[in-house]
Amino acid sequence: MKKTETLRITLHTSALAGMDSRPKNLLRALSYQAEDEGPEADSLATEEDFRETLAAAHPTDQLVELWRKQLTQWDYLENPPWTDSESRTDERRATTLALLGLSDDTQRLLDLLVPVPRASGPVVISETFTPWYTPQSQQGRSWYWPAYRRLLSEQKKWPETAIASLDSASDRVVERLADPTSETAYQSKGLVVGYVQSGKTANFTGVIAKAVDAGYRLVIVLGGTLNLLRAQTQRRLDMELVGRENILRGASEYESDYADDPAWPQGRFLSHGGLPSALGGFDIVRMTTRDNDYKSLLQGIIALEFDKQEPALPLHDPRNLHRSQARLMVVKKNSQVLTKLVKDLGKIKTPLTEIPVLIIDDESDEASVNTSNPNRPDSERTAINKKISELLKILPRAQYVGYTATPFANVFIDPSDTEDIFPKDFIVSLPRPEGYMGVQNFHDLDSPIPREERTFANSNEKAHVRDILLDSEEDDTALQSAMDMFVLTAAMKLYREDNGLGDRHFQHHTMLIHESVRTADHRELRGRVHKMWWSAGYTGASGHARLRELFDNDVAPVSRVRSDGFPTPASYDDLSPYIGAAAIRIGGDDQPIIVVNGDKDIENGEADFDKRPLWKILIGGQKLARGFTVEGLTVTYYRRRTNNASTLMQMGRWFGFRKGYRDLVRLYLGRDETMGTKDIDLYEAFEAICRDEESFRGQLEQYSVLIDGEPQVTPERVPPLVSQHLSWLKPASANKMYNTRLVEIHSPGKWEEPTAYPSGVAALRHNTALWTPVLESLPDSPDAFSYNFGDGDTHHRFNALAGRLDAEEFLDLVQALKWDAPGRFGPHLAYLKEITRLSQVDDWTVIAPQHISKNNRCSVGASSRAFSWFGRRRRRGDAFGAISEPKHRPAALRIAGALSHGGNDTVEGLVAERRGVVCLYPVVEPAHRAGIEATGTVEPGQVVMAFTFVAPASARSSDGKVLRFTTIDSGDTAR
Structure with missing residues (x-):
């Protein structure tokens, strides 16, 4: 690198380092740094030089990468004191660049080289909490988080956006734990939902790093039910968080339990440059190793003791807490191992009421959840759940955070069972990571591309x-x-x-x-x-x-x-x-x-x-x-x-x-x-x-928005958000599903598709008799419907007959329908009743899609008219899979006000503010199709009158809340 380029990088690095957590006037900072670099630096401390360098720069140039790192950190900061704008928005970036005092031309160049990150942040469903994890509380005490962040950036080559996302998501967890220095003990319980093999370990490594920096002094990681998984988790934490010096503790390199690990001599284990306690930090003492789970040994008990610098004060007092070592153990979810741990904790001299503890439960829906039916009088907790409960009982300052990609079992736990692990305080849904x-x-x-055109x-x-x-x-x-x-x-x-x-x-x-x-x-x-x-x-x-x-x-x-x-x-x-x-x-x-x-x-x-x-x-x-x-x-x-x-x-x-x-x-x-x-x-x-x-995550995101500063949904009200698209594929095993009942689903502007239609001839005949007059009231000729998203997509085209039902007519009809599983349509029916009663819907456009070809057409019973029918089959049980076709949906959503103008005159002529849409699909199952080919007719008891609906996008509840439901809660004496 040329001398001039090196000097420019030095100036900008020093200037940004002096800004701490907020942007300040860049030219002033550059000029201040240039004073110590000699006359040559003066010409590089100008905006003109910065702008010209950016104009000629490549996105991977060192100066651009330096600014990418800093701008991304400012983009991701939650609630910074210098702006009210939301993170990762154009408004936040504009405020940042304005505080830097840069001209419009320079701002445009920076935005071009370092675009505002658009990735979603974590979604949080939470009880209200007392803020304690602030920049002020972290001042001068961070050791392990900066080291972990440095490893991700320099060794693992994570992009700055990924590191900033991890920083933000781990903050959302740590800030909801109890303040480890608080005089009053509080035990929070939470759940972090990731994707399968998507970086959950990185998140809880970040959470542990920040938690120990903040004062948590005993970290227990429940690392799966198999030695293979426990060892994998232990190695990852040792390698990326604990570091070489804490592993060796004065021993030679060859005495490490990782001496046979290729990554050890290659220098891929984190190094602190010395024992942290000798460098102004604090040490982490490992209570388990890669090859050894927790063992009940005398030296293990002694190692669990916490020294106090001020014996008269409790351990959680800051004067003791921030001078003491942290302990880390990665423990297999095995009842015998957990029994040893509970027994040893009961023997140490340090009062357990004083120890801030963090329990991380990896794969928390496996083995940790109590699967004994609580409704049985002789019910006892399952073994591992019982041991986790004992840990939480003897450690009043313990914070429990479960991690899983399949959260349904956890949210189905009885909220009133205080000894269980229900995430009563928070649920954090991590964003899908890039790549x-x-x-x-x-x-x-939902691809609009016909199957035969897919490549x-x-x-x-x-x-x-x-x-x-x-x-x-x-x-x-x-x-x-x-x-x-x-x-x-x-x-x-x-x-x-x-x-x-x-x-x-x-x-x-x-x-x-x-x-x-x-x-x-x-x-x-x-x-x-x-x-x-x-x-x-x-x-x-x-x-x-x-x-x-x-x-x-x-x-x-x-x-x-x-x-x-x-x-x-x-x-x-x-x-x-x-x-x-x-x-x-x-x-x-x-x-x-x-x-x-x-x-x-x-x-x-x-x-x-x-x-x-x-x-x-x-x-x-x-x-x-x-x-x-x-x-x-x-x-x-x-x-x-x-x-x-x-x-x-x-x-x-x-x-x-x-x-x-x-x-x-x-x-x-x-x-x-x-x-x-x-x-x-x-x-x-x-x-x-x-x-x-995706339905679960989407609804979490929708309901995470505060209404008048209060949460719409708290964790104990989450279970009804869990959906099930196949009747035979339960969200979790039956012994984990006891405690929920959905009463109402508000779905303004949403495509809703009932599937649990009856199979009995009498019920089918009944439903057909209700829908046949609606079909016969439709015009003889179909209209051409389409919707153009403006991306060149031409696949959202179909022909359909279109008519209309007023609000009361439609409600009367759906109330009279018969279902094999009435409870599945009941929450939708409750919503339809409400919006009709409140006059939030005037009428419903009825759309009956028709095939372009003359095939698959028949009359129903004695009807003289023929309509297109759709071949669908039931999955196991009573329910169908998807009945509709993706190409039908955008036009219906537009008519109901959920999409903008789509360029089709037929569709635009039907749009009205308080109008919903019903799409009607006469479905013929395989067993009855042969008769249609012979006669062109289907009997009323052999056709399923399936339908979908989109309620008006304007049909929202007056208080802004979107759900009404109940949770079966053992603490609810009124049920």
């Missing part, structure tokens, strides 16, 4: 998902294809390392086969896969022929449109030199397969990603299904069944960050086209989970 591949990246949710470029399903018929005769065709894909993608990674990404960029490359949790099945599968591998002929003509076909038909066309600029070979001939190297990397040690299931007879190696690079096929079940991160996972072959959403979602090891190989990820997933009574379509199940999850 994360989740359920949405494997599905085409590798516009369809996530076509790009990443390959079908396996769940009950097909097992000829291993799909499994062989998956293994071939594993080798091809391995070769693609080697090709990319040779063409710009650098040697060993891809440290791990794995394939996961998950068919069953039974170890006997794993034994059989290992033998089968082992035989297939050695018969595959990857270096011979037959192997190359298969791989060439798979490359030409799958890998190449997907990567051409989804590689994000990463190198892609033009032909298989360019890739073929890497095939042999890939096969050797996987099976060169004669062990291409690792079984991970705890059965020592068939386990043939460790899936320890910390000790060595792994390019292997993993076969496993439960040990690989929750919490454990399968590094480098590229190909997944998944056929395991389950019947609740939480368990199924945790199986999604293919979710996560896939930098450099997103286009190569493939999911071979069990499908069942016939949907027999015992079978499930796993792809459909994951889509339903995605809808449940």
